[in-house]
Amino acid sequence: MREIGHFIGGKHVKGAGRTSDVFQPMTGEVIGKVALATKAEVRAAVENAKAAQPAWAATNPQRRARVMFKFLELVARDNEKLAELLAREHGKTIPDAKGDIQRGVEVVEFACGIPHLMKGEYTESAGAGIDLYSMRQPLGVVAGITPFNFPAMIPMWKFAPAIACGNAFILKPSERDPGVPMLLAELMIEAGLPAGILNVVNGDKEAVDGILDDPDIRAIGFVGSTPIAEYIYTRGTASGKRVQCFGGAKNHMIVMPDADMDQVVDALIGAGYGAAGERCMAISVAVPVGKKTADELVGRLIPRVESLKIGPSTSADADFGPMITKAHLEKVKNYVEIGVKEGAKLKVDGRGFKMQGYENGFYMGGCLFDEVKPDMRIYKEEIFGPVLSVVRAKDYQEGLDLANKHEYGNGVAIFTRDGDAARDFASRVEVGMVGINFAIPVPLAYHTFGGWKKSVFGDLNQHGPDSVRFYTKTKTVTSRWPSGVKDGAEFTIPTMK
Ligand code: NAD
Numbered sequence: 411m412r413e414i415g416h417f418i419g420g421k422h423v424k425g426a427g428r429t430s431d432v433f434q435p436m437t438g439e440v441i442g443k444v445a446l447a448t449k450a451e452v453r454a455a456v457e458n459a460k461a462a463q464p465a466w467a468a469t470n471p472q473r474r475a476r477v478m479f480k481f482l483e484l485v486a487r488d489n490e491k492l493a494e495l496l497a498r499e500h501g502k503t504i505p506d507a508k509g510d511i512q513r514g515v516e517v518v519e520f521a522c523g524i525p526h527l528m529k530g531e532y533t534e535s536a537g538a539g540i541d542l543y544s545m546r547q548p549l550g551v552v553a554g555i556t557p558f559n560f561p562a563m564i565p566m567w568k569f570a571p572a573i574a575c576g577n578a579f580i581l582k583p584s585e586r587d588p589g590v591p592m593l594l595a596e597l598m599i600e601a602g603l604p605a606g607i608l609n610v611v612n613g614d615k616e617a618v619d620g621i622l623d624d625p626d627i628r629a630i631g632f633v634g635s636t637p638i639a640e641y642i643y644t645r646g647t648a649s650g651k652r653v654q655c656f657g658g659a660k661n662h663m664i665v666m667p668d669a670d671m672d673q674v675v676d677a678l679i680g681a682g683y684g685a686a687g688e689r690c691m692a693i694s695v696a697v698p699v700g701k702k703t704a705d706e707l708v709g710r711l712i713p714r715v716e717s718l719k720i721g722p723s724t725s726a727d728a729d730f731g732p733m734i735t736k737a738h739l740e741k742v743k744n745y746v747e748i749g750v751k752e753g754a755k756l757k758v759d760g761r762g763f764k765m766q767g768y769e770n771g772f773y774m775g776g777c778l779f780d781e782v783k784p785d786m787r788i789y790k791e792e793i794f795g796p797v798l799s800v801v802r803a804k805d806y807q808e809g810l811d812l813a814n815k816h817e818y819g820n821g822v823a824i825f826t827r828d829g830d831a832a833r834d835f836a837s838r839v840e841v842g843m844v845g846i847n848f849a850i851p852v853p854l855a856y857h858t859f860g861g862w863k864k865s866v867f868g869d870l871n872q873h874g875p876d877s878v879r880f881y882t883k884t885k886t887v888t889s890r891w892p893s894g895v896k897d898g899a900e901f902t903i904p905t906m907k
Contacts, residue, residue, distance in 0.1 A: 412442035414588050416451060416612055417595040419458040420605025426451060430585050430614065435501030435732040436722035438770030442499075444588045447613035452580070452620030455609040459551045459578035460626050462606030467548045467576035471525040474574055478522045480601035485515055488597065492590055496562055497723035499587035501732040501772065502685050504723065507562075514566030516855035517873045521574035527878045528575060537906030540890045546882035548576035549628040549652070553621045555642065556591070557634040558584035558734050559688045565591045567859075568631045569608055571877035573598075581610045582621060584634075586734055588612050622646050629881065631872065632656065633690075635792070636818070636864050643867035654868035654880060656860060658792040659690045659820035662801075663849060664809040664835065665698040665707055666826035673847065674825045675710045681823075681849035682798040683718055683776050686730045687742075690865075691821045691843070691850045694793060695782075696800045697809045704802045708757060708780050715758040715776040715798070722768055732765075732772040733795060739772040742795030746777050749788035749799075754779040760796065784812065792818065806831060814840045820861030823849050842866065 414432065415424040425445020432442035445451075466474070485492065489511060496507040530545040554568030561583060569579045583591035588610075595610045611617050621627055622645045629652035632642045636657035646653035663681070665674050681693040696711075698704035721728030733739040743761050750756050760775020774796065782789050782799040789799055803809040813822050823845035824835045832846045842861040845851035853859050858871030870876040 411440070412589075414442055414444040414592060414612060416445060416447060416455065417592055417608075417610040418455045419609070420599050425612070432499060432586070432588065433735060433772075434498055435734055435772045436498075436724070437768055438736065438772060442589070444585050444612045446585065447611040447617040447620065449616065449620035449623070452611050452613075452617055452624060455580050455611050456551055456624050456626050458606040459580060459609055462604055463548070463550055463576075463578035466578060466604055466607050469576070471528055471574075471576075474576065475522050475524050477598070477602045478518055478524070478570065478574055481598055481603075482515060482518055482522070484597040484601055485511065485518075485594075488593070492562065492593060495593065496587070496590045497731070499589050500558065500561060501723055501734060502688075503721075503725065503728050503731050506685055506730075507723075510560050511562045513852070514560075514563035517567045518570040520855040520873065521570040524574035527875070528882065530884075536888070537890075537904070539892065539895065540888060540906060542886065542888050544884050544886040546575070546878065547885055548882055550577060551580065551626050552577045552629040552631070552881060553580040553582065553627050555582045555618055555621065555630065555632045555634065556584060558586040559685070559690070561587045561590045562594065564633050565594060567873050567877075569598075571873065572631075572881040573603070573607055575878060575881040577881055578607045579609070580621060580627065581608065582613060582617050583610065585612060585614055618642065622649065627651060629653065631880070633872075639867050652880065654870055654872065655866065656690075656872060657865050657867065658794075658818060659692075659861065659865055660695060660789075660792055660816055660818040661691060661693050661821040661823070662695040662697050662809075662813045662816070663693045663823040663825065664803075664806070664813070665696060665703055666806065666824065666828060666831055667700050667703045668827045669703075669825035670827065671706060671710065674707065675714060677823075677825065677849035678711065678798065679714050679718070683715070683730055683796045686733050686774075687796040688734060688794055689850070691852050693823065693849055694798060695789065695812075696798060697803050697812055698800065699803050699806055699809050701802070704800065708778075708800055711778055711798070711800075712757050715760075715778045718776045718796075720763060720765065720773055720775055722765065722771065730796065733774065734772070736772050738794070739774060742793055742797065743774060745788055745791070745793045745795070746797060749779050749782070749786065752786040752788065754782045754786060754788060754799070784815070790817070810835060810839060814838075817864045818861070819863035820865035821845065821851055823851065
């Protein structure tokens with residue numbers, strides 16, 4: 411049985427308090443015990459980070475970038491090992507685990523450009539002999555709290571830009587799959603990062619509250635469910651920290667009558683059921699426009715959902731693997747039951763699926779609901795499983811209104827051949843990330859990622875240029891040379907005459 415402690419000051423440290431089981435979802439076995447940090451253990455990590463940070467901030471940006479370049483080499487070297495561990499602890503398939511690593515790596519590649527990204531601005535002769543310039547400086551010690559569903563990608567989205575900017579980082583990954591974040595921290599040290607700049611404290615609410623209450627932590631980046639996002643944002647900002655929290659989702663795909671139906675069905679199957687629906691950018695609501703479109707769509711989806719290949723994470727040809735925990739599996743199955751009771755039409759019921767040879771694994775088959783209505787709980791709430799709801803709209807405006815009125819606003823897509831409709835949709839939809847004939851519009855690393863409405867708390871997005879803004883503060887200097895100019899006392903606001 412693996413024991414997973416913390417990674418503090420560049421080395422593994424045993425936990426001092428409670429532990430939690432780490433499961434292997436494909437078999438249902440407990441494969442490890444992860445330490446749950448006390449506030450004192452969080453404090454120990456912060457002390458290490460605080461001691462190491464000034465020297466790291468003073469290290470020139472090209473040297474900081476070199477650590478990132480080296481880290482990329484090491485992640486490539488250990489790619490198989492990382493993907494295997496990720497699939498084992500999370501349950502996603504190995505190819506999907508490699509995608510999880512890859513989308514994190516791309517943000518590390520972005521962070522390699524930090525000497526360019528942190529450059530300030532300069533105005534020569536803003537007044538007589540006066541030059542004006544701004545610089546970006548790191549915040550100090552910052553923290554990231556991350557969810558179970560992308561245990562490689564989201565930790566890298568958080569720590570790579572923060573560390574490249576000269577901060578020290580406390581990562582609190584999900585206690586459900588902590589193995590990969592620990593390996594990533596080891597690789598950062600092997601890449602040449604000074605001890606104390608990246609610390610991993612494992613844990614649950616107690617560790618999170620330790621982070622929220624710590625006076626030396628200047629900023630927190632959170633990704634997870636909306637209720638926890640709101641809690642962290644409220645409590646973190648109340649104590650004066652800079653906080654950005656990315657929450658849950660209910661992503662719609664509007665299917666216009668002129669859409670390419672082969673493309674639509676493939677896109678919905680991949681985006682609805684990939685990773686067992688455990689993605690914040692999964693499509694969970696299909697909105698066909700018009701009865702003919704809806705009938706055709708549902709008719710074509712049914713056989714595709716029925717023939718989805720579910721398998722263990724190690725299977726070479728599974729479409730998706732098990733869910734993260736038994737408790738989450740039961741929660742998703744319960745939502746299906748709720749949907750049936752609410753009167754939605756369950757066209758495909760995957761609840762009875764059993765994986766031969768893996769009877770204790772956390773599997774379920776794909777489910778498809780038709781005639782879901784906006785007042786139903788299965789429409790309003792995030793299910794986070796392989797369950798797709800079809801909500802029929804009479805026209806384009808009704809489809810657009812559905813997406814706009816939903817309290818979540820993370821991702822959305824429209825499938826159409828009509829450029830006018832696509833353009834109007836992109837302009838008027840109240841959602842942060844929009845796909846046009848593209849189902850999972852996760853922006854690339856050099857753009858920024860973030861939803862609207864209840865999918866986000868805070869102002870700036872994650873990764874891309876916003877991450878540099880989030881993890882630095884701007885200082886602006888007005889300087890005058892020669893310094894010996896004597897104007898006498900000026901009682902009016904300087905206007906740079
Ligand atoms: P979660 O909210 O349960 O956990 C996220 C983090 O918060 C974990 O580190 C966890 O230990 C911690 N946490 C859990 N309960 C807490 C509590 N009561 N107090 C303090 N901290 C607590 O989320 P999850 O189940 O790990 O991840 C799935 C959720 O994350 C989904 O809602 C999904 O949509 C969302 N998500 C959002 C994005 C995005 O960018 N918007 C990306 C990925 C996942």
